[in-house]
Amino acid sequence: MNKQPKQLTAGIPDSEFIRGDVPMTKEEIRILSISKLQLTVGDCLLDVGAGTGSVSIEMARLLPESTVYAVEQKAKALDLIRLNALKFETPNIKAIEGKAPEALANLSGVNKIFIGGSGGNLKEIIDWVERNCQTGSRVVINAVTLNTLIECRQVFNEQEFSTPEIIQVSINRIEKLGNAEMFRPQSPIFIISTTRL
Amino acid sequence: MNKQPKQLTAGIPDSEFIRGDVPMTKEEIRILSISKLQLTVGDCLLDVGAGTGSVSIEMARLLPESTVYAVEQKAKALDLIRLNALKFETPNIKAIEGKAPEALANLSGVNKIFIGGSGGNLKEIIDWVERNCQTGSRVVINAVTLNTLIECRQVFNEQEFSTPEIIQVSINRIEKLGNAEMFRPQSPIFIISTTRL
Amino acid sequence: MNKQPKQLTAGIPDSEFIRGDVPMTKEEIRILSISKLQLTVGDCLLDVGAGTGSVSIEMARLLPESTVYAVEQKAKALDLIRLNALKFETPNIKAIEGKAPEALANLSGVNKIFIGGSGGNLKEIIDWVERNCQTGSRVVINAVTLNTLIECRQVFNEQEFSTPEIIQVSINRIEKLGNAEMFRPQSPIFIISTTRL
Amino acid sequence: MNKQPKQLTAGIPDSEFIRGDVPMTKEEIRILSISKLQLTVGDCLLDVGAGTGSVSIEMARLLPESTVYAVEQKAKALDLIRLNALKFETPNIKAIEGKAPEALANLSGVNKIFIGGSGGNLKEIIDWVERNCQTGSRVVINAVTLNTLIECRQVFNEQEFSTPEIIQVSINRIEKLGNAEMFRPQSPIFIISTTRL
Numbered sequence: 001m002n003k004q005p006k007q008l009t010a011g012i013p014d015s016e017f018i019r020g021d022v023p024m025t026k027e028e029i030r031i032l033s034i035s036k037l038q039l040t041v042g043d044c045l046l047d048v049g050a051g052t053g054s055v056s057i058e059m060a061r062l063l064p065e066s067t068v069y070a071v072e073q074k075a076k077a078l079d080l081i082r083l084n085a086l087k088f089e090t091p092n093i094k095a096i097e098g099k100a101p102e103a104l105a106n107l108s109g110v111n112k113i114f115i116g117g118s119g120g121n122l123k124e125i126i127d128w129v130e131r132n133c134q135t136g137s138r139v140v141i142n143a144v145t146l147n148t149l150i151e152c153r154q155v156f157n158e159q160e161f162s163t164p165e166i167i168q169v170s171i172n173r174i175e176k177l178g179n180a181e182m183f184r185p186q187s188p189i190f191i192i193s194t195t196r197l
Numbered sequence: 198m199n200k201q202p203k204q205l206t207a208g209i210p211d212s213e214f215i216r217g218d219v220p221m222t223k224e225e226i227r228i229l230s231i232s233k234l235q236l237t238v239g240d241c242l243l244d245v246g247a248g249t250g251s252v253s254i255e256m257a258r259l260l261p262e263s264t265v266y267a268v269e270q271k272a273k274a275l276d277l278i279r280l281n282a283l284k285f286e287t288p289n290i291k292a293i294e295g296k297a298p299e300a301l302a303n304l305s306g307v308n309k310i311f312i313g314g315s316g317g318n319l320k321e322i323i324d325w326v327e328r329n330c331q332t333g334s335r336v337v338i339n340a341v342t343l344n345t346l347i348e349c350r351q352v353f354n355e356q357e358f359s360t361p362e363i364i365q366v367s368i369n370r371i372e373k374l375g376n377a378e379m380f381r382p383q384s385p386i387f388i389i390s391t392t393r394l
Numbered sequence: 395m396n397k398q399p400k401q402l403t404a405g406i407p408d409s410e411f412i413r414g415d416v417p418m419t420k421e422e423i424r425i426l427s428i429s430k431l432q433l434t435v436g437d438c439l440l441d442v443g444a445g446t447g448s449v450s451i452e453m454a455r456l457l458p459e460s461t462v463y464a465v466e467q468k469a470k471a472l473d474l475i476r477l478n479a480l481k482f483e484t485p486n487i488k489a490i491e492g493k494a495p496e497a498l499a500n501l502s503g504v505n506k507i508f509i510g511g512s513g514g515n516l517k518e519i520i521d522w523v524e525r526n527c528q529t530g531s532r533v534v535i536n537a538v539t540l541n542t543l544i545e546c547r548q549v550f551n552e553q554e555f556s557t558p559e560i561i562q563v564s565i566n567r568i569e570k571l572g573n574a575e576m577f578r579p580q581s582p583i584f585i586i587s588t589t590r591l
Numbered sequence: 592m593n594k595q596p597k598q599l600t601a602g603i604p605d606s607e608f609i610r611g612d613v614p615m616t617k618e619e620i621r622i623l624s625i626s627k628l629q630l631t632v633g634d635c636l637l638d639v640g641a642g643t644g645s646v647s648i649e650m651a652r653l654l655p656e657s658t659v660y661a662v663e664q665k666a667k668a669l670d671l672i673r674l675n676a677l678k679f680e681t682p683n684i685k686a687i688e689g690k691a692p693e694a695l696a697n698l699s700g701v702n703k704i705f706i707g708g709s710g711g712n713l714k715e716i717i718d719w720v721e722r723n724c725q726t727g728s729r730v731v732i733n734a735v736t737l738n739t740l741i742e743c744r745q746v747f748n749e750q751e752f753s754t755p756e757i758i759q760v761s762i763n764r765i766e767k768l769g770n771a772e773m774f775r776p777q778s779p780i781f782i783i784s785t786t787r788l
Contacts (some may be wrong), residue, residue, distance in 0.1 A: 007235065007236075007237060008236040008237055008238065008259050008260065009203075009206075009207070009231060009232045009234070009235065009236045009259070009383075010206070011232035011233065011235065019318070028229055028364065028366070031228060031229055031232045031527070032225055032228055032229065034206060034209055035208035035228045036205045036208065037206070038204065038206065038208065039204075039205040039206050040204060040205055041205065054286055059368075063205065064204070075355055091471075099301050099469050105687075117639075131526075144574075144576065144577070145574040145576055145577070146568055146575035146740075146744075147573065147575055149737075150741055153378075163373075165370075166370075166371040166378075167225065167366075167368055167369065167370050167371070167554055168367075168368070168369040168380065168779075169225070169366070170367040170368075170369075170564065170579070170761070171364055171365070171366055171367075172364065172365040172367075172564075172582055173364050174363040174364065174365070174540055176360075179541065180539040180541055181350075181363075181539050181540035181541055182538065182539055182581070183365065183538070183539070183540070183581060183582050184581070185564065185579035185580070185581055185582060186575060186579070187576070187578070187579055188566055188577050188579060213716050323724055332619075338637055341771075341773065341774070341776070342771040342774070343543075343547075343765055343772035344770065344771055344772055346540075347544055350540075350679050365582075367564070367639065367776070369761075369779055371737055376738065377735075377736040377738055378737035378738055379735065379736055379778070380735070380736070380737070380778060380779050381778070382761065382776035382777070382779060383776070384773070384774060384775070384776055385562075385763055385774050385776060401629065401630075401631060402599075402630040402632065402653050402654065403600075403601070403625055403626045403628070403629065403630050403653070404600070404626055404632055405626035405627065405629065422623055422758065422760070425622060425623055425626045426619055426622055426623065427604035428600055429600045429622045430600055430601065430602065431600070432598065432602065433598075433599040433600050434598060434599055435599065446786050454601070457599065509778075525660065547772075557767075560764075560765040560772075561619065561762055561763065561764050561765070562762070562763040562765070562774065563619070563760070563761075563762055564760075564761040564762075564763075565758055565759070565760055565761075566758065566759040566761075567756075567757075567758050568757040568759070570754075575757075577759065
């Protein structure tokens with residue numbers, strides 16, 4: 001029998017996550033990135049550079065019967081992932097300590113890959129996807145820096161991946177400060193999405 | 198038995214919809230707006246100013262057992278809604294010809310309301326929501342113009358609705374023109390979200 | 395004989411101004427706002443809510459023979475205006491302590507008006523412009539908040555002012571953080587420009 | 592005796608230029624780019640890929656005693672440059688037919704270089720600047736594409752040029768369509784500025 005998730009769409013407010021000073025994928029970027037992964041029942045999910053675990057948790061809630069591997073090298077962030085997994089009741093998250101792609105050695109069957117941080121190993125992680133993930137697997141990358149954006153253009157071998165879709169997303173949040181409604185800009189994020197051919 | 202949707206996340210590419218010159222909610226704005234509706238199993242959905250039906254279709258696919266009422270006053274757009282409902286196999290969309298709120302007279306049980314276009318009747322539509330929708334109902338509005346944004350600030354009676362969340366979303370799509378990777382801006386959209394108290 | 399300014403264009407880097415925690419009009423917004431004032435030889439300039447004096451100083455350098463009245467109600471900011479006027483050698487800035495429009499009582503001949511902050515008196519300031527400034531005078535307003543933007547739409551009487559030009563300016567500054575080139579967003583600013591008819 | 596320009600700031604409205612289908616640097620980008628050139632009396636100006644001549648004309652008006660070399664390879668655009676130079680009474684513009692850097696062979700003394708289009712020769716143009724322009728010369732580039740942005744990061748030899756300042760500028764123009772005030776986005780432009788060391 002299928003367990004039906006209570007919440008059918010991603011979009012947990014940022015303030016609900018337990019956070020330290022670990023960077024977090026903001027609500028709207030999370031929603032869009034997960035959508036670009038084109039989740040379906042039966043997927044096996046991987047979150048590289050999982051940070052606070054916010055993307056993992058959203059995916060784990062949308063797919064309660066799937067496993068979400070959350071790879072993270074910082075001990076502090078791993079603690080947050082585990083705390084947030086408890087808070088949001090997502091036992092299907094498996095936190096993995098270490099650095100990708102080394103930390104991915106024992107994984108198999110992964111077909112939806114979100115990369116929020118690559119620790120300088122983007123090319124090696126994409127090589128791992130090429131070798132280990134089946135045709136139709138989706139890869140979605142968040143680039144905060146120009147460097148990562150440029151690297152993304154280069155790593156996707158045209159024989160192995162579809163031409164990436166690239167969007168730049170800028171969000172202003174209108175927030176009250178007393179009576180004043182301020183436009184608060186968030187850092188613009190590039191979302192790069194592609195399919196393993 | 199639950200019918201499980203094949204696709205668990207919104208995000209149909211714009212190019213897959215049958216379109217005329219009817220304006221369409223673009224992919225990323227659709228994804229974010231639907232997420233702000235916080236869809237759950239059992240919801241009853243309403244799409245006001247449904248245009249090509251793109252938002253209705255995404256919602257109908259996420260909630261195949263729910264009804265999506267797609268209200269639209271232009272005959273041409275209604276045809277597109279019906280064609281797209283056929284193409285995307287979403288028989289749970291009920292297209293309603295007419296103008297809101299008049300056209301909503303016979304609806305009951307609606308608890309998730311998306312307003313893509315109000316035809317100048319925003320206040321009257323929100324009044325209808327106040328009278329007809331239960332506590333916890335969500336309202337999400339897309340504002341393309343400064344006028345609509347300003348009207349949104351005014352229509353939500355603080356006793357009846359939570360303080361609206363307002364974000365401005367700007368998307369640049371990086372598209373190849375020959376070898377050149379151009380930044381193509383989309384019109385910025387304000388997404389206003391609130392809950393019936 | 396004309397004194398020729400050394401620098402013919404505005405654009406002093408933000409970091410060159412002496413600042414406390416007083417808000418400052420950022421470089422690019424300053425450049426654009428001053429351009430929208432359409433400065434010419436012989437202008438008489440007014441900077442309302444002058445803050446650190448950055449806009450006044452740019453104008454004073456472009457028009458060394460003109461007077462720039464810098465109105466500011468905060469003592470702390472007035473000190474900064476005077477310090478910056480010394481640093482940038484612009485004796486043609488006259489700092490006026492007080493709140494507009496009261497503080498403008500003795501001014502005459504002003505024909506270029508920049509409003510960086512109105513202290514809630516926007517309507518009264520525009521009324522003052524209507525009564526005291528000649529045909530062809532330019533008014534340029536920076537709006538940081540939605541409230542000010544909305545107020546701007548309302549205060550310009552169509553018989554007395556041209557339809558305002560409104561632009562929203564968003565600047566991302568690409569800054570190195572170690573080797574990473576980060577996109578740092580600045581708060582988006584609305585620049586509203588009009589002419590006294 | 593100095594000829595004093597009537598207009599002390601750049602910012603000619605786009606609609607005042609004679610245009611065909613030749614791309615034009617939009618008003619606000621023109622204003623910012625010219626500011627980043629830090630114009631002073633005595634400058635010798637170069638506009639590479641001059642298009643309709645809009646940047647050349649603004650510079651020629653700010654510096655009526657200086658020569659502005661407007662290099663352009665398309666005959667159609669050259670005609671527009673000449674027509675606009677007549678319209679705006681800027682005889683100090685010298686239109687040069689050809690492609691940079693070849694077309695620059697006979698120029699000397701240039702110290703302010705604007706590059707609106709490089710025709711694929713950005714590296715060669717920067718090499719020409721390195722060989723021909725004195726210490727303190729300014730180079731300002733407009734990049735419309737990701738490719739040009741990336742190339743800009745690479746061409747500036749750190750021994751010869753200061754670390755470039757890079758900003759991304761996004762402008763929404765609020766325009767009336769009937770009673771509706773639409774947000775019209777302009778293509779975002781990267782402005783890259785550096786100094787010859």
